[in-house]
Amino acid sequence: MATNAEMTINWDVVESNIRYWSTMALEEALVIMEAKAKDRAPVRDVFRHDGWRKSPERVPRGIMRTRSGEIVGRRIRHHRDSTRDRFMRSVKTQSMNNREARIPMFDSKGKKTGTRRMRGNPTTWEPLLRRADGRLTTGRFRDIDINPVTGKLRSSEVNTFTEGGKRIGAGSGADYMNARGRGELKRTQDMLDQLPPSKREDALRRVSAMTVEDRQARYERLNVPAKLRKPATALYMNPGGRITLGGRLRGEIYRTGVTNEGDAYSGEVVSPTEYAKYQEYGTSHNRAHPYMRPALYDMRTRLPQIVKKTMRRRPA
Amino acid sequence: MAYSSSSPIVRALVQRIRANAALRASLVGGIHEGFSPESIVNYPMAIYVPVALSYESTWTSRAIVALFDVTIYSRDQVQASNLDQSMLEQLDDAALTPDGQTSLICRRVNDLRMTDIDEEGQKIYGVGGSYEIWTSQNS
Numbered sequence: 001m002a003t004n005a006e007m008t009i010n011w012d013v014v015e016s017n018i019r020y021w022s023t024m025a026l027e028e029a030l031v032i033m034e035a036k037a038k039d040r041a042p043v044r045d046v047f048r049h050d051g052w053r054k055s056p057e058r059v060p061r062g063i064m065r066t067r068s069g070e071i072v073g074r075r076i077r078h079h080r081d082s083t084r085d086r087f088m089r090s091v092k093t094q095s096m097n098n099r100e101a102r103i104p105m106f107d108s109k110g111k112k113t114g115t116r117r118m119r120g121n122p123t124t125w126e127p128l129l130r131r132a133d134g135r136l137t138t139g140r141f142r143d144i145d146i147n148p149v150t151g152k153l154r155s156s157e158v159n160t161f162t163e164g165g166k167r168i169g170a171g172s173g174a175d176y177m178n179a180r181g182r183g184e185l186k187r188t189q190d191m192l193d194q195l196p197p198s199k200r201e202d203a204l205r206r207v208s209a210m211t212v213e214d215r216q217a218r219y220e221r222l223n224v225p226a227k228l229r230k231p232a233t234a235l236y237m238n239p240g241g242r243i244t245l246g247g248r249l250r251g252e253i254y255r256t257g258v259t260n261e262g263d264a265y266s267g268e269v270v271s272p273t274e275y276a277k278y279q280e281y282g283t284s285h286n287r288a289h290p291y292m293r294p295a296l297y298d299m300r301t302r303l304p305q306i307v308k309k310t311m312r313r314r315p316a
Numbered sequence: 317m318a319y320s321s322s323s324p325i326v327r328a329l330v331q332r333i334r335a336n337a338a339l340r341a342s343l344v345g346g347i348h349e350g351f352s353p354e355s356i357v358n359y360p361m362a363i364y365v366p367v368a369l370s371y372e373s374t375w376t377s378r379a380i381v382a383l384f385d386v387t388i389y390s391r392d393q394v395q396a397s398n399l400d401q402s403m404l405e406q407l408d409d410a411a412l413t414p415d416g417q418t419s420l421i422c423r424r425v426n427d428l429r430m431t432d433i434d435e436e437g438q439k440i441y442g443v444g445g446s447y448e449i450w451t452s453q454n455s
Binding site: 281282283284285287288290293294296297298300301 | 350365371372385387389432433
C-alpha cells in the first residue's frame with residue numbers, strides 16, 4: 001500500500017517564532033552583559049583589606065576580598081567535607097583586577113594542610129574573623145548603610161557573625177573601613193549632626209543624588225559649615241532607597257528592553273552615572289577603569305552561542 | 317603546545333610604537349600602561365590601556381580579540397593631534413609580531429578626544445583612539 005507524506009510549512013508561524021526567540025536571546029544576552037558590566041564596574045575602595053595579599057593566618061580581623069577561585073576552592077572543600085557552603089549564598093559581585101592569592105586548605109578535622117595558589121576576579125567583600133579555636137572564618141557582610149534619621153551606621157547595630165548558631169564575632173561596618181572610608185563617613189555624619197532630624201533624610205538623599213553644582217547650592221541653603229562642604233561622594237542612594245557607601249556606578253547600571261525596527265533588534269545596557277565616561281576612558285587625574293566595553297567584548301563571542309541555544313528550543 | 321596569553325600582544329604593540337624613531341623621540345614623557353597622566357611631569361606622553369582581552373577558542377586554535385585605547389596627552393592640542401596622527405599611521409593596519417601568535421588585524425576602530433584641566437589650571441589635551449587587535453594561535 002502506497003503512502004503519501006505531505007507537509008505544509010506555514011512561513012508566517014516560522015517567522016513569528018524566529019522573531020520571538022531572537023528577542024528572547026537578545027534579552028538573555030542583555031542580562032548577562034549587564035551582570036558583566038556590574039561585575040567590572042570600579043567601586044570605591046573604603047574597606048580595610050590588609051590581609052588579602054599576606055597569609056590570612058596573620059590577619060586578626062579585616063576585610064578579605066574573595067576571589068572566584070577561592071569560592072570554587074571552598075565549594076570543592078565543602079563538597080569533600082559534606083558541609084554546606086554558606087558563603088555561596090547571596091554573593092555580591094565586586095570588580096577588581098585578576099590577582100593571585102594563597103588560600104589555606106584544611107582537612108576534615110580543621111587542621112591546616114597547606115596553601116593553594118588561586119587566581120580569579122574578586123567577587124565579594126567578606127569580613128575575615130578569627131574564631132575562638134583559632135581558625136579563621138569569613139562572615140556575611142551586610143550593606144553598610146546609614147540610618148537617615150539618626151545619621152548613624154545601621155550596620156554597627158546588627159553586624160553579628162554566627163556559625164552553626166554560635167556567635168563567632170561582631171563588629172560595625174566602620175571597624176572594617178580604611179581611613180578613607182572612615183573619613184568620608186565621619187564627614188557625612190558631621191554634616192548630618194548640623195541638621196535637625198527632619199532635614200537629615202532629605203539632605204542625605206540630595207547629597208547622594210545631586211550634581212556637584214546642585215550640591216553646592218544645597219549646602220548654601222542648609223548653611224552647612226564650609227569645612228564640611230566637601231561632597232560625600234561615597235554615599236549612594238540605591239533604587240531601594242537605602243543609602244550605602246560606595247557602589248553608585250555599579251548600582252545605576254541598567255538594561256533596556258529589546259526593541260526592533262524591521263529586522264533589526266536592539267537593546268542597551270546603560271551606565272547613566274555622570275562620571276561613568278571618566279571611569280571608562282580615564283582623565284588626566286585618574287587612570288581609566290574600563291567596564292562597559294570589556295563587557296561588550298565578552299559578549300561578542302557569547303551572543304552567537306546564546307542565539308544558537310535559544311533557537312534550538314521548541315517554540316512556546 | 318600551550319597557548320600564550322595576551323602579554324605578547326601588549327609587547328608587540330609597544331614594540332611597534334617604539335619602532336617609529338621620530339614618534340618615540342617626540343614622546344618625551346614616555347609610553348605608559350594604564351597610568352594617571354597627572355603623575356607624569358613631562359609632556360607629551362602616550363598611555364595605552366588594555367580595555368578588553370577576550371579569548372575565542374576552537375578545538376585546535378585560539379583567537380584573542382583585544383581592544384586597546386592609545387591616547388597622547390599634551391599641553392598643546394596641535395602637538396597632541398599630530399602625534400596621534402603618527403600613532404595612527406604606525407598602528408592602523410599594522411602587522412604586529414606577537415611571540416607565538418599570528419597577527420590578523422590591528423585596526424583603529426574609534427577616536428578619543430578629551431580636554432582636562434590640571435590642578436595648576438593648565439589645560440591638558442588627550443587625543444587618541446581605540447585599536448582592535450586580533451591574533452590567532454594553534455595548539
